Amino acid sequence: MAKLLREQSSEVSKTDSSHFNKVIGEIKPAGEQRLQNTAKRTDSWSLDLVAIGARQDREAFARFFQHFAPLIKGYFLNHQGMMMSSTQADELVQEVMLKVWTKASKYKPEKSAASTWVFTMARNTRIDMLRRQSRHNTEVLETEDIWATEEEESPVARLQMQREQKLVREAMVDLPPEQAQIVQIIYLQGKTHTVAAEELNLPLGTVKSRLRLALAKMKIQITQSADEADLLT
Amino acid sequence: MIKYHPNINTLTEYASGSLDTAAAIAVSAHMHFCHQCRKQTQDLQLLGGTMLDNNIAVADIDSSVLHSLMQKIDAVDTKVETKVQPAGHKQVTDASLAGLPPVVAKMIGNRNKLKWKRLTKSLQIAPLTTGQSRAEVSLHKISAGGKVMQHDHRGQEYTLILKGSFSDESGVYQPGDFLLKQPGDIHSPYAAANRDCICLTVVEAPVRFTSLLGKLLNPFLRLSPA
Ligand SMILES: [Zn+2]
Numbered sequence: 001m002a003k004l005l006r007e008q009s010s011e012v013s014k015t016d017s018s019h020f021n022k023v024i025g026e027i028k029p030a031g032e033q034r035l036q037n038t039a040k041r042t043d044s045w046s047l048d049l050v051a052i053g054a055r056q057d058r059e060a061f062a063r064f065f066q067h068f069a070p071l072i073k074g075y076f077l078n079h080q081g082m083m084m085s086s087t088q089a090d091e092l093v094q095e096v097m098l099k100v101w102t103k104a105s106k107y108k109p110e111k112s113a114a115s116t117w118v119f120t121m122a123r124n125t126r127i128d129m130l131r132r133q134s135r136h137n138t139e140v141l142e143t144e145d146i147w148a149t150e151e152e153e154s155p156v157a158r159l160q161m162q163r164e165q166k167l168v169r170e171a172m173v174d175l176p177p178e179q180a181q182i183v184q185i186i187y188l189q190g191k192t193h194t195v196a197a198e199e200l201n202l203p204l205g206t207v208k209s210r211l212r213l214a215l216a217k218m219k220i221q222i223t224q225s226a227d228e229a230d231l232l233t
Numbered sequence: 234m235i236k237y238h239p240n241i242n243t244l245t246e247y248a249s250g251s252l253d254t255a256a257a258i259a260v261s262a263h264m265h266f267c268h269q270c271r272k273q274t275q276d277l278q279l280l281g282g283t284m285l286d287n288n289i290a291v292a293d294i295d296s297s298v299l300h301s302l303m304q305k306i307d308a309v310d311t312k313v314e315t316k317v318q319p320a321g322h323k324q325v326t327d328a329s330l331a332g333l334p335p336v337v338a339k340m341i342g343n344r345n346k347l348k349w350k351r352l353t354k355s356l357q358i359a360p361l362t363t364g365q366s367r368a369e370v371s372l373h374k375i376s377a378g379g380k381v382m383q384h385d386h387r388g389q390e391y392t393l394i395l396k397g398s399f400s401d402e403s404g405v406y407q408p409g410d411f412l413l414k415q416p417g418d419i420h421s422p423y424a425a426a427n428r429d430c431i432c433l434t435v436v437e438a439p440v441r442f443t444s445l446l447g448k449l450l451n452p453f454l455r456l457s458p459a
Contacts, residue, residue, distance in 0.1 A: 058303070065299050071285055073292040090294065094302045101306060112275070116282030123250040123281065131254065137364030145336050146257050147250065164276070168283050187284040192251045193242055208242045215241065220276045 045114035046107075053104030061101060064114075068100075069093050072122045079126060079190045096125050113165050123147070126190065164219070171218040179214035182207055235267050235409040243413070244270060248277035255368035255435045258336055259391040259411065262433055265334030266409030333395060337361075337433055340370070347372065355379025355424070358434075373432045375399055375424035383421035388437030390414040397430035399423060 048064045051057035076089045084092075099121045107117055128143045175183065185196045197207040239247070239260050246252035247260045264271050330338045340361040341347060347359040357374045368388075375381055377397075392412040399406055401420040406412065414420070424430040 062299065065302075068285075069294045069298065070291040071288045073294050074288050074290040075285060077292050078288075078290050086292070089292065090298045093294065094298060094305070097302055098305070113279065113282055115286040116275075116279045119282040119285045120278055122285065127250050131365070134365075136254065140362050140364035141258070141336065141339060145339055146254065146261050147247075148261065161279075165279060165283065168280055169287070172283060172287070183280070183284065186245060186251065187249045187281050188288060188290070190249065190251050192246055195251075211245060212241060215245075215277075215280075218280065220273075220280060 046109040049100075049104050049107050049114045049117070050109055052101065053107055056101075064100065065097055068115075068118050069097060072096050072118070075122055075188060076126065078188050092125055092129065096122050099125070111161070113161065120147070168218045168220070175214055175217060179210045179217070182210045183214050186211065235269075235407070235411075236404070237406065237410040237412055238267060238270055239263060239411050239413070241273070244273055245277055248274050248281060253367060254365045255363060255370050255437075256389075256391055258340075258363060258370060259393050259433060259435045261336050262334035262393050262395075263409065263411040265336075267411075337395065341372075349374065353382065356381050361433075368435050368437045370433070370435050373434050375422065375430045375432075377424055377428050377430075378426040380423035381421060383419060387416055389416065390437070391435040393433040395431045395433055397428045398425045399430045399432075400425070 045064065045067065048057070048060035051060040052064065073086075073089045073093045076084065076092050077086070096118070100118065103121070107114075124143050124147050127147060128138065131138050131143065172180070172183075181200075182196060185191050185199075186193070191199070193204060193207045193211070196202075197204040200207070243252065243256070243260060247257055252260065260270075264274065330341060333341070340363060349357045349359045351357050355376045356379070357376075359372045359374075361370045361372065363370045372395075373392075375397075390413070392406075392414070394406045394408050394410045396408060398408070399422045401422040403420070
Protein backbone atom coordinates (compact mmCIF):
# COMPACT_ATOMS: atom_id res chain seq x y z
CA MET A 1 0.00 0.00 0.00
CA ALA A 2 2.77 2.41 0.91
CA LYS A 3 4.22 1.91 -2.52
CA LEU A 4 0.93 2.75 -4.13
CA LEU A 5 0.55 5.91 -2.10
CA ARG A 6 4.01 6.98 -3.09
CA GLU A 7 3.19 6.43 -6.69
CA GLN A 8 0.02 8.41 -6.42
CA SER A 9 1.61 11.33 -4.66
CA SER A 10 4.43 11.49 -7.16
CA GLU A 11 1.79 11.68 -9.86
CA VAL A 12 0.15 14.56 -8.12
CA SER A 13 3.41 16.42 -7.88
CA LYS A 14 3.91 15.99 -11.60
CA THR A 15 0.56 17.61 -12.20
CA ASP A 16 1.63 20.70 -13.98
CA SER A 17 -0.83 22.41 -16.21
CA SER A 18 0.23 20.39 -19.24
CA HIS A 19 -2.44 20.32 -21.82
CA PHE A 20 -4.09 17.04 -22.58
CA ASN A 21 -3.08 17.26 -26.20
CA LYS A 22 0.60 17.58 -25.45
CA VAL A 23 0.76 13.95 -24.58
CA ILE A 24 -0.04 12.59 -27.91
CA GLY A 25 2.54 13.98 -30.23
CA GLU A 26 0.99 14.71 -33.58
CA ILE A 27 -1.19 17.56 -32.52
CA LYS A 28 -3.33 19.57 -34.79
CA PRO A 29 -3.20 23.19 -33.72
CA ALA A 30 -6.96 23.27 -34.06
CA GLY A 31 -7.31 20.78 -31.22
CA GLU A 32 -8.40 23.29 -28.63
CA GLN A 33 -10.63 25.07 -31.06
CA ARG A 34 -12.36 21.81 -31.89
CA LEU A 35 -12.88 21.23 -28.20
CA GLN A 36 -14.74 24.49 -27.84
CA ASN A 37 -16.73 24.06 -31.00
CA THR A 38 -18.04 20.68 -30.02
CA ALA A 39 -18.91 21.98 -26.58
CA LYS A 40 -21.14 24.56 -28.15
CA ARG A 41 -22.65 22.29 -30.70
CA THR A 42 -23.10 19.13 -28.68
CA ASP A 43 -26.80 19.63 -28.56
CA SER A 44 -27.21 20.11 -32.29
CA TRP A 45 -25.70 16.69 -32.97
CA SER A 46 -28.44 15.00 -31.02
CA LEU A 47 -31.01 17.13 -32.84
CA ASP A 48 -29.54 15.97 -36.16
CA LEU A 49 -29.64 12.40 -34.99
CA VAL A 50 -33.28 12.74 -34.01
CA ALA A 51 -34.04 14.27 -37.42
CA ILE A 52 -32.33 11.35 -39.16
CA GLY A 53 -34.33 8.88 -37.12
CA ALA A 54 -37.67 10.62 -37.38
CA ARG A 55 -37.72 11.61 -41.06
CA GLN A 56 -34.55 10.29 -42.67
CA ASP A 57 -33.28 13.84 -42.98
CA ARG A 58 -30.45 13.70 -45.50
CA GLU A 59 -29.09 17.13 -44.80
CA ALA A 60 -28.79 16.34 -41.13
CA PHE A 61 -27.10 13.07 -42.06
CA ALA A 62 -24.58 14.84 -44.29
CA ARG A 63 -23.71 17.28 -41.48
CA PHE A 64 -23.42 14.43 -39.05
CA PHE A 65 -21.18 12.54 -41.45
CA GLN A 66 -18.92 15.50 -42.06
CA HIS A 67 -18.34 15.91 -38.35
CA PHE A 68 -18.06 12.32 -37.20
CA ALA A 69 -16.67 10.40 -40.20
CA PRO A 70 -13.12 11.86 -39.95
CA LEU A 71 -13.13 11.18 -36.20
CA ILE A 72 -14.29 7.61 -36.68
CA LYS A 73 -11.76 7.04 -39.44
CA GLY A 74 -9.02 8.30 -37.12
CA TYR A 75 -10.35 5.96 -34.46
CA PHE A 76 -10.00 2.95 -36.78
CA LEU A 77 -6.61 3.92 -38.16
CA ASN A 78 -5.32 4.43 -34.63
CA HIS A 79 -6.11 0.97 -33.39
CA GLN A 80 -3.18 -1.24 -32.60
CA GLY A 81 -4.51 -4.55 -33.88
CA MET A 82 -5.87 -3.30 -37.15
CA MET A 83 -3.25 -2.38 -39.68
CA MET A 84 -5.42 -1.13 -42.45
CA SER A 85 -5.34 1.02 -45.50
CA SER A 86 -7.17 4.28 -45.79
CA THR A 87 -9.64 2.59 -48.14
CA GLN A 88 -10.38 -0.18 -45.64
CA ALA A 89 -10.92 2.44 -42.96
CA ASP A 90 -13.32 4.27 -45.29
CA GLU A 91 -15.31 1.06 -45.65
CA LEU A 92 -15.57 0.66 -41.89
CA VAL A 93 -16.62 4.29 -41.57
CA GLN A 94 -19.39 3.56 -44.04
CA GLU A 95 -20.39 0.53 -41.98
CA VAL A 96 -20.69 2.71 -38.86
CA MET A 97 -22.54 5.49 -40.64
CA LEU A 98 -24.93 2.99 -42.17
CA LYS A 99 -25.74 1.83 -38.64
CA VAL A 100 -26.28 5.45 -37.68
CA TRP A 101 -28.73 5.80 -40.56
CA THR A 102 -30.69 2.64 -39.79
CA LYS A 103 -30.67 2.83 -36.01
CA ALA A 104 -31.15 6.56 -35.50
CA SER A 105 -34.83 6.03 -34.73
CA LYS A 106 -33.79 4.15 -31.60
CA TYR A 107 -31.65 7.00 -30.34
CA LYS A 108 -33.08 8.68 -27.27
CA PRO A 109 -31.62 12.15 -26.78
CA GLU A 110 -32.68 12.27 -23.13
CA LYS A 111 -30.58 9.22 -22.38
CA SER A 112 -27.29 9.74 -24.12
CA ALA A 113 -25.25 12.30 -25.97
CA ALA A 114 -24.95 11.83 -29.72
CA SER A 115 -21.20 11.34 -29.39
CA THR A 116 -21.67 8.58 -26.80
CA TRP A 117 -24.13 6.83 -29.06
CA VAL A 118 -21.84 7.06 -32.09
CA PHE A 119 -18.93 5.89 -29.98
CA THR A 120 -20.76 2.66 -29.09
CA MET A 121 -21.53 2.09 -32.79
CA ALA A 122 -17.88 2.62 -33.79
CA ARG A 123 -16.63 0.52 -30.88
CA ASN A 124 -18.90 -2.38 -31.79
CA THR A 125 -17.87 -2.19 -35.43
CA ARG A 126 -14.25 -2.37 -34.32
CA ILE A 127 -14.98 -5.34 -32.05
CA ASP A 128 -16.84 -7.04 -34.91
CA MET A 129 -13.89 -6.56 -37.19
CA LEU A 130 -11.42 -7.91 -34.61
CA ARG A 131 -13.65 -10.90 -33.86
CA ARG A 132 -13.84 -11.71 -37.56
CA GLN A 133 -10.07 -11.34 -37.85
CA SER A 134 -9.48 -13.82 -35.06
CA ARG A 135 -11.89 -16.20 -36.72
CA HIS A 136 -14.54 -16.06 -34.08
CA ASN A 137 -17.83 -17.44 -35.13
CA THR A 138 -19.78 -14.22 -34.79
CA GLU A 139 -23.10 -15.84 -35.57
CA VAL A 140 -23.45 -17.79 -32.33
CA LEU A 141 -23.30 -14.56 -30.40
CA GLU A 142 -23.43 -11.27 -32.21
CA THR A 143 -21.31 -8.45 -30.88
CA GLU A 144 -24.47 -6.62 -29.84
CA ASP A 145 -25.56 -9.58 -27.73
CA ILE A 146 -22.47 -8.96 -25.62
CA TRP A 147 -21.91 -5.23 -26.05
CA ALA A 148 -25.39 -3.78 -25.94
CA THR A 149 -25.78 -0.30 -27.32
CA GLU A 150 -29.10 0.23 -25.59
CA GLU A 151 -29.04 2.70 -22.77
CA GLU A 152 -30.07 2.21 -19.22
CA GLU A 153 -33.86 2.16 -18.96
CA SER A 154 -34.17 4.68 -16.16
CA PRO A 155 -33.65 8.00 -17.87
CA VAL A 156 -30.90 10.21 -16.60
CA ALA A 157 -32.32 13.70 -16.59
CA ARG A 158 -31.19 15.41 -19.75
CA LEU A 159 -29.69 18.33 -17.89
CA GLN A 160 -27.76 16.05 -15.62
CA MET A 161 -26.39 14.20 -18.61
CA GLN A 162 -25.26 17.42 -20.24
CA ARG A 163 -23.66 18.53 -17.01
CA GLU A 164 -21.76 15.26 -16.75
CA GLN A 165 -20.61 15.58 -20.32
CA LYS A 166 -19.37 19.11 -19.78
CA LEU A 167 -17.59 18.07 -16.62
CA VAL A 168 -15.84 15.19 -18.34
CA ARG A 169 -14.76 17.37 -21.22
CA GLU A 170 -13.37 20.08 -18.99
CA ALA A 171 -11.61 17.73 -16.63
CA MET A 172 -10.11 15.86 -19.55
CA VAL A 173 -8.24 18.96 -20.66
CA ASP A 174 -6.61 19.34 -17.26
CA LEU A 175 -5.55 15.74 -16.73
CA PRO A 176 -1.88 15.29 -15.90
CA PRO A 177 -0.17 13.96 -19.04
CA GLU A 178 0.60 10.52 -17.65
CA GLN A 179 -3.08 9.98 -16.83
CA ALA A 180 -4.32 11.44 -20.10
CA GLN A 181 -1.96 9.10 -21.89
CA ILE A 182 -3.53 6.02 -20.28
CA VAL A 183 -7.08 7.16 -21.07
CA GLN A 184 -5.98 7.84 -24.62
CA ILE A 185 -4.33 4.45 -25.09
CA ILE A 186 -7.21 2.54 -23.57
CA TYR A 187 -10.04 4.30 -25.38
CA LEU A 188 -8.63 5.36 -28.70
CA GLN A 189 -6.00 2.71 -29.31
CA GLY A 190 -8.21 0.02 -27.79
CA LYS A 191 -5.55 -1.55 -25.63
CA THR A 192 -5.99 -3.46 -22.40
CA HIS A 193 -4.28 -2.30 -19.22
CA THR A 194 -1.88 -5.20 -19.58
CA VAL A 195 -0.79 -4.24 -23.09
CA ALA A 196 -0.52 -0.58 -22.08
CA ALA A 197 1.68 -1.54 -19.12
CA GLU A 198 3.96 -3.65 -21.32
CA GLU A 199 4.35 -0.95 -23.92
CA LEU A 200 4.98 1.81 -21.43
CA ASN A 201 7.21 -0.45 -19.40
CA LEU A 202 5.23 0.29 -16.25
CA PRO A 203 3.89 -2.01 -13.54
CA LEU A 204 0.30 -3.07 -14.25
CA GLY A 205 -0.82 -1.62 -10.91
CA THR A 206 0.50 1.80 -11.91
CA VAL A 207 -1.46 1.79 -15.16
CA LYS A 208 -4.61 0.73 -13.33
CA SER A 209 -4.25 3.36 -10.65
CA ARG A 210 -3.54 6.10 -13.20
CA LEU A 211 -6.76 5.24 -14.97
CA ARG A 212 -8.68 5.32 -11.69
CA LEU A 213 -7.19 8.68 -10.77
CA ALA A 214 -8.18 10.05 -14.17
CA LEU A 215 -11.73 8.74 -13.79
CA ALA A 216 -11.97 10.30 -10.35
CA LYS A 217 -10.81 13.66 -11.71
CA MET A 218 -13.44 13.49 -14.43
CA LYS A 219 -15.99 12.80 -11.70
CA ILE A 220 -16.90 9.50 -13.27
CA GLN A 221 -18.50 8.16 -10.21
CA ILE A 222 -16.65 5.10 -9.03
CA THR A 223 -19.12 3.09 -7.09
CA GLN A 224 -16.86 0.31 -5.97
CA SER A 225 -13.94 0.82 -3.68
CA ALA A 226 -10.67 -0.27 -5.17
CA ASP A 227 -8.82 -2.70 -3.06
CA GLU A 228 -5.13 -3.11 -3.30
CA ALA A 229 -5.39 -6.59 -4.75
CA ASP A 230 -7.36 -5.16 -7.66
CA LEU A 231 -4.63 -2.73 -8.51
CA LEU A 232 -1.79 -5.14 -8.30
CA THR A 233 -3.29 -7.76 -10.57
CA MET B 234 -28.49 -7.36 -3.09
CA ILE B 235 -25.40 -7.72 -5.26
CA LYS B 236 -22.19 -7.38 -3.32
CA TYR B 237 -19.51 -8.41 -5.81
CA HIS B 238 -18.95 -6.44 -9.00
CA PRO B 239 -16.40 -6.31 -11.81
CA ASN B 240 -13.77 -3.75 -10.85
CA ILE B 241 -13.64 -0.39 -12.56
CA ASN B 242 -10.68 -1.35 -14.73
CA THR B 243 -12.57 -4.36 -16.08
CA LEU B 244 -15.63 -2.20 -16.74
CA THR B 245 -13.44 0.32 -18.54
CA GLU B 246 -12.02 -2.39 -20.78
CA TYR B 247 -15.57 -3.51 -21.47
CA ALA B 248 -16.74 0.03 -22.29
CA SER B 249 -13.70 0.79 -24.44
CA GLY B 250 -14.04 -2.55 -26.21
CA SER B 251 -10.72 -4.24 -25.43
CA LEU B 252 -12.02 -6.82 -22.96
CA ASP B 253 -11.70 -10.38 -24.19
CA THR B 254 -14.99 -11.65 -25.65
CA ALA B 255 -15.48 -14.42 -23.07
CA ALA B 256 -14.85 -12.09 -20.13
CA ALA B 257 -17.17 -9.56 -21.74
CA ILE B 258 -19.90 -12.22 -21.76
CA ALA B 259 -19.57 -12.53 -17.98
CA VAL B 260 -19.56 -8.75 -17.49
CA SER B 261 -22.56 -8.24 -19.72
CA ALA B 262 -24.43 -11.03 -17.90
CA HIS B 263 -23.62 -9.34 -14.58
CA MET B 264 -25.08 -6.08 -15.85
CA HIS B 265 -28.38 -7.82 -16.41
CA PHE B 266 -28.61 -8.01 -12.61
CA CYS B 267 -26.78 -4.84 -11.68
CA HIS B 268 -28.14 -1.34 -12.16
CA GLN B 269 -25.03 0.17 -10.60
CA CYS B 270 -22.66 -1.31 -13.17
CA ARG B 271 -25.00 -0.39 -16.01
CA LYS B 272 -24.85 3.23 -14.86
CA GLN B 273 -21.11 3.02 -14.42
CA THR B 274 -20.70 1.64 -17.93
CA GLN B 275 -22.88 4.41 -19.29
CA ASP B 276 -20.55 6.96 -17.72
CA LEU B 277 -17.55 5.17 -19.16
CA GLN B 278 -19.16 5.22 -22.59
CA LEU B 279 -19.82 8.92 -22.18
CA LEU B 280 -16.09 9.27 -21.69
CA GLY B 281 -15.59 7.20 -24.84
CA GLY B 282 -17.85 9.54 -26.79
CA THR B 283 -15.99 12.54 -25.46
CA MET B 284 -12.66 10.97 -26.38
CA LEU B 285 -13.95 10.22 -29.87
CA ASP B 286 -15.32 13.72 -30.29
CA ASN B 287 -11.98 15.21 -29.26
CA ASN B 288 -9.94 12.70 -31.19
CA ILE B 289 -7.04 14.73 -32.46
CA ALA B 290 -5.99 11.92 -34.76
CA VAL B 291 -8.67 12.84 -37.27
CA ALA B 292 -8.22 11.40 -40.71
CA ASP B 293 -9.23 13.14 -43.91
CA ILE B 294 -12.08 11.52 -45.68
CA ASP B 295 -12.90 12.04 -49.31
CA SER B 296 -16.34 13.37 -50.12
CA SER B 297 -16.81 10.41 -52.46
CA VAL B 298 -17.16 8.21 -49.36
CA LEU B 299 -20.37 9.97 -48.38
CA HIS B 300 -21.63 9.83 -51.96
CA SER B 301 -21.08 6.13 -52.33
CA LEU B 302 -22.67 5.56 -48.92
CA MET B 303 -25.79 7.45 -50.02
CA GLN B 304 -25.89 5.32 -53.16
CA LYS B 305 -25.73 2.19 -51.05
CA ILE B 306 -28.52 3.52 -48.87
CA ASP B 307 -30.67 4.22 -51.92
CA ALA B 308 -29.87 0.88 -53.49
CA VAL B 309 -30.90 -1.30 -50.58
CA ASP B 310 -33.93 0.85 -49.85
CA THR B 311 -32.89 0.63 -46.25
CA LYS B 312 -35.73 -0.09 -43.98
CA VAL B 313 -35.25 2.11 -40.99
CA GLU B 314 -35.25 -0.17 -38.01
CA THR B 315 -38.30 0.22 -35.91
CA LYS B 316 -38.12 -0.08 -32.20
CA VAL B 317 -37.89 -3.83 -32.06
CA GLN B 318 -36.01 -5.53 -29.29
CA PRO B 319 -32.42 -6.30 -30.27
CA ALA B 320 -31.58 -9.94 -30.86
CA GLY B 321 -30.09 -10.36 -27.41
CA HIS B 322 -33.32 -9.37 -25.74
CA LYS B 323 -35.59 -11.83 -27.47
CA GLN B 324 -38.25 -13.25 -25.31
CA VAL B 325 -36.98 -16.35 -23.61
CA THR B 326 -39.45 -19.06 -24.50
CA ASP B 327 -38.24 -21.85 -22.26
CA ALA B 328 -39.73 -21.11 -18.83
CA SER B 329 -36.78 -22.63 -17.01
CA LEU B 330 -34.53 -20.03 -18.64
CA ALA B 331 -36.68 -17.13 -17.49
CA GLY B 332 -34.80 -14.56 -15.47
CA LEU B 333 -31.46 -15.44 -17.02
CA PRO B 334 -29.41 -12.71 -18.69
CA PRO B 335 -30.33 -12.65 -22.41
CA VAL B 336 -26.75 -13.41 -23.45
CA VAL B 337 -26.79 -16.57 -21.32
CA ALA B 338 -30.23 -17.60 -22.54
CA LYS B 339 -29.02 -17.17 -26.11
CA MET B 340 -25.97 -19.38 -25.52
CA ILE B 341 -28.13 -22.05 -23.96
CA GLY B 342 -30.66 -21.69 -26.76
CA ASN B 343 -32.63 -24.68 -25.74
CA ARG B 344 -32.35 -26.18 -22.30
CA ASN B 345 -32.54 -29.68 -23.69
CA LYS B 346 -29.39 -29.12 -25.66
CA LEU B 347 -27.30 -28.65 -22.52
CA LYS B 348 -24.93 -31.55 -22.05
CA TRP B 349 -24.28 -31.87 -18.35
CA LYS B 350 -21.15 -33.78 -17.41
CA ARG B 351 -20.92 -34.96 -13.84
CA LEU B 352 -17.43 -34.29 -12.50
CA THR B 353 -17.94 -35.13 -8.86
CA LYS B 354 -20.88 -36.09 -6.71
CA SER B 355 -21.90 -32.46 -6.32
CA LEU B 356 -20.52 -30.75 -9.42
CA GLN B 357 -21.83 -30.87 -12.97
CA ILE B 358 -20.61 -28.83 -15.90
CA ALA B 359 -22.29 -28.01 -19.21
CA PRO B 360 -20.17 -26.34 -21.88
CA LEU B 361 -21.64 -23.40 -23.78
CA THR B 362 -20.94 -22.44 -27.37
CA THR B 363 -19.61 -18.92 -27.78
CA GLY B 364 -17.84 -18.89 -31.13
CA GLN B 365 -14.40 -18.19 -29.65
CA SER B 366 -11.67 -20.47 -28.39
CA ARG B 367 -9.57 -18.45 -25.98
CA ALA B 368 -11.56 -19.30 -22.90
CA GLU B 369 -13.96 -22.00 -21.82
CA VAL B 370 -17.43 -20.78 -21.05
CA SER B 371 -19.72 -23.14 -19.21
CA LEU B 372 -22.48 -23.54 -16.67
CA HIS B 373 -21.53 -25.07 -13.34
CA LYS B 374 -24.13 -26.68 -11.16
CA ILE B 375 -23.39 -27.42 -7.51
CA SER B 376 -26.11 -29.62 -6.00
CA ALA B 377 -27.97 -28.32 -2.98
CA GLY B 378 -25.78 -28.75 0.08
CA GLY B 379 -22.96 -30.05 -2.09
CA LYS B 380 -19.33 -29.12 -1.65
CA VAL B 381 -16.79 -28.79 -4.44
CA MET B 382 -13.40 -30.08 -3.47
CA GLN B 383 -10.65 -27.57 -3.01
CA HIS B 384 -9.17 -26.40 -6.26
CA ASP B 385 -6.96 -23.66 -7.53
CA HIS B 386 -7.03 -21.64 -10.71
CA ARG B 387 -4.40 -21.71 -13.41
CA GLY B 388 -5.84 -18.89 -15.40
CA GLN B 389 -8.20 -16.05 -14.63
CA GLU B 390 -11.65 -17.35 -13.84
CA TYR B 391 -14.83 -15.28 -13.88
CA THR B 392 -17.88 -16.64 -12.08
CA LEU B 393 -21.35 -15.16 -12.16
CA ILE B 394 -24.01 -16.63 -9.89
CA LEU B 395 -27.21 -17.19 -11.87
CA LYS B 396 -29.40 -19.16 -9.45
CA GLY B 397 -29.13 -20.32 -5.86
CA SER B 398 -26.11 -19.37 -3.83
CA PHE B 399 -22.77 -20.71 -2.71
CA SER B 400 -20.22 -19.89 -0.08
CA ASP B 401 -16.50 -20.26 0.28
CA GLU B 402 -13.87 -19.19 2.77
CA SER B 403 -14.35 -15.52 1.91
CA GLY B 404 -18.07 -15.01 1.58
CA VAL B 405 -21.58 -15.89 0.46
CA TYR B 406 -22.46 -15.29 -3.20
CA GLN B 407 -25.97 -14.59 -4.47
CA PRO B 408 -27.45 -14.27 -7.97
CA GLY B 409 -25.73 -11.46 -9.85
CA ASP B 410 -22.55 -11.60 -7.81
CA PHE B 411 -19.45 -11.48 -9.99
CA LEU B 412 -16.21 -13.11 -8.88
CA LEU B 413 -12.79 -13.01 -10.40
CA LYS B 414 -10.28 -15.63 -9.31
CA GLN B 415 -6.64 -15.15 -10.14
CA PRO B 416 -4.14 -17.90 -10.92
CA GLY B 417 -3.10 -19.42 -7.62
CA ASP B 418 -6.30 -18.53 -5.74
CA ILE B 419 -7.54 -21.57 -3.87
CA HIS B 420 -11.06 -22.09 -2.60
CA SER B 421 -13.57 -24.81 -1.85
CA PRO B 422 -17.10 -23.63 -2.54
CA TYR B 423 -20.26 -25.24 -1.20
CA ALA B 424 -23.86 -24.63 -2.24
CA ALA B 425 -26.66 -23.56 0.08
CA ALA B 426 -28.49 -26.53 1.54
CA ASN B 427 -31.90 -25.85 0.07
CA ARG B 428 -31.28 -25.48 -3.64
CA ASP B 429 -28.84 -26.12 -6.47
CA CYS B 430 -26.49 -23.33 -7.36
CA ILE B 431 -25.98 -22.53 -11.04
CA CYS B 432 -23.13 -20.30 -12.18
CA LEU B 433 -21.79 -19.02 -15.44
CA THR B 434 -18.07 -19.67 -15.53
CA VAL B 435 -15.47 -18.25 -17.88
CA VAL B 436 -12.09 -19.80 -17.49
CA GLU B 437 -8.92 -18.99 -19.35
CA ALA B 438 -7.28 -22.26 -18.29
CA PRO B 439 -9.04 -25.22 -16.69
CA VAL B 440 -9.25 -25.36 -12.90
CA ARG B 441 -7.05 -27.82 -11.06
CA PHE B 442 -8.17 -29.77 -8.05
CA THR B 443 -5.64 -29.70 -5.27
CA SER B 444 -6.57 -32.96 -3.53
CA LEU B 445 -5.36 -36.36 -4.72
CA LEU B 446 -8.81 -37.51 -5.82
CA GLY B 447 -9.23 -34.23 -7.60
CA LYS B 448 -5.94 -34.74 -9.43
CA LEU B 449 -7.23 -38.05 -10.71
CA LEU B 450 -10.40 -36.38 -11.91
CA ASN B 451 -8.59 -33.52 -13.51
CA PRO B 452 -8.50 -34.80 -17.10
CA PHE B 453 -12.28 -34.54 -17.24
CA LEU B 454 -12.07 -30.85 -16.58
CA ARG B 455 -10.39 -30.19 -19.87
CA LEU B 456 -13.52 -29.25 -21.69
CA SER B 457 -12.85 -28.43 -25.24
CA PRO B 458 -13.90 -24.89 -26.04
CA ALA B 459 -16.73 -24.75 -28.50
ZN1 LIG C 1 -22.28 -4.57 -10.60
